[in-house]
Amino acid sequence: MARAEETSDQLCAAYPVRGGDGPSSYAVNSVYQRGAVAAAKEFISKAIEEKLDMEILLSSKTFHIADLGCAVGPNSFFSAENIIEAVELKYKSQGLNSQTLEFQVFFNDITANDFNKLFRSLPSNRQYYAAGVPGSFYGRLFPNASIDLFHSAFAIPWMSQVPKAVMDRNSPAWNKGRIFYSDASDEVVSAYEAQNAEDMERFLHARAQEIVSGGLMVFFIPGRPDGTPHSHTLPNVIYQILGSCLMDLARKGVVDEEKVDSFNIPNYLMSSKELENAVERNGCFSIERRENLDHFFAHDTVYKSPQLLASQIRASLEGLFKQQFGDEILDELFELYGKKLEEQQSMVESGKAVVFLVVLRRTAN
């Protein structure tokens, strides 16, 4: 039988989103993600209405949903409710009694995620059986053919690991003095591209085994608009500026420069072509629906407020930074970051961004 894969999980474990309830916690700062989820509720509903096979609904009295990269809620709960509502509607529309249908929702994230926080904030009036599944989604998480619908919002850009070459000082891809690929040498970019391709292969391979034949996967993937260079893509701009703050602190002696050299953010924004290629190479899924949310980020007021943006980025990256640089630099780093974001406001506002909304269907074996 399959052995649960933990390798990538160990690597992923380096950067859980921040748990707890504090002002810079993920739950408080996930407004940005929630905006997207709300905007995309219609996408989920239509996907299920138009693309979900009735056969799947009729083959079992329980509909199994898995959310990959759930963090600590609450967006994950919101998505689960949207999916369940749409499935029940579809069920009823066929004249069936949805009272007989049960739902089980698996909330997945890396083992280092704060599952205690997630479990304690589960909605008390939820209409589903909840379970938490710890582990990297780049490996197997579920038994064969046990999930009817996979969902993932904003988690797929997180890679299984930093590409090894960018941390190797003997490699041409060594990413000295930077913490990200998009303002780096071509070799660094290639190393990230290759890691992403490998990750997507592992991701889709695992899901292809776990999902039922005909099952759907609904993903919201922040990506890179076609024709936009990496360095002009909005999230990348934001990471680049954070990298320059770290280098400022290194020059001041607050941070060890070698620690900056050996630190890279394991996040990659695919183009639509890269996404399509990954699905094609895997060969087990058809792309049933695709939409681009082009202007989502542009309308998000967070990008007009440097302080809010800084605190949001802090919430999502704090665990990662703490592990490499220690607790004590965080306040200084993110204060400087807020200032720099303000100075470079026009660069942030001109950053290009897109969120890919995709529905994949498992083709017959």
Add this chain to the structure above:
Amino acid sequence: MARAEETSDQLCAAYPVRGGDGPSSYAVNSVYQRGAVAAAKEFISKAIEEKLDMEILLSSKTFHIADLGCAVGPNSFFSAENIIEAVELKYKSQGLNSQTLEFQVFFNDITANDFNKLFRSLPSNRQYYAAGVPGSFYGRLFPNASIDLFHSAFAIPWMSQVPKAVMDRNSPAWNKGRIFYSDASDEVVSAYEAQNAEDMERFLHARAQEIVSGGLMVFFIPGRPDGTPHSHTLPNVIYQILGSCLMDLARKGVVDEEKVDSFNIPNYLMSSKELENAVERNGCFSIERRENLDHFFAHDTVYKSPQLLASQIRASLEGLFKQQFGDEILDELFELYGKKLEEQQSMVESGKAVVFLVVLRRTAN
């Protein structure tokens, strides 16, 4: 569809076992439970070899196991491995290839349990897909007919709540000056008995829906030996002495006496008759096998070491006591407890105890 029940969970949430890794944490102090699990490995193996229907094994490529009251491991992992080993053996004994069989293990405990600790200590070489399920086992936790085998070790005596009457100063069952039923008035004992009967009804009713037809439940339930009064039952003796320590602290003014009056340990030790009655009343299960481990506690060296025993009881009850009395009394309380256990060593050693090992099978609907 079913709504996940949380009421009893909220009440149960008052007394999670202690998480973390400290010297008085549950993981360190669960040697006592582990002894039983090891002693009972053979019971599990035989139960599966002799009582598990091959039909269940052949009906699905995944065998679903749920452990109720898993705490933070490691005994729960040990049990899961024993069960899987036995199921694979049975599968192979029929000439089948066990490589094609997958296992999913659901680890359940109340929402306040430290699931982070549990997840982080999952064996990395495990041969199963793991999931955590938060919530009280006195309510529904799983979809209909989704579990092939339930397991629970040492958790069932924990009640869904303290009987309301024992905390009501206007009730004849008000348990003033005590924290447990076994040294209390008949009214208090009756209130505990009634709560246990209600709990067992809810427990078996929920499991009867969740388990597949023909599925097995293997339980290890510390109980009260037939003919032994409540007050002579070993775990009860241990709780009574703890209660007397609390009253000593109340007399010294360290603890508010009213807080002792309103505090009761929600734990009840059934007799074999009470257990049989509960199964009979529920009507959905047959008792396939029953053994009594009479001498288990008697041979456990922990009962010969008052200090070790005190630290073990502290590990299992600390959460409960902290919530009612605050952190600051714990050291003094358990130091006094160690001393009193030493003084009353002969009373402890003469306490009677039994662990019921039972296998129940879901009869056809």
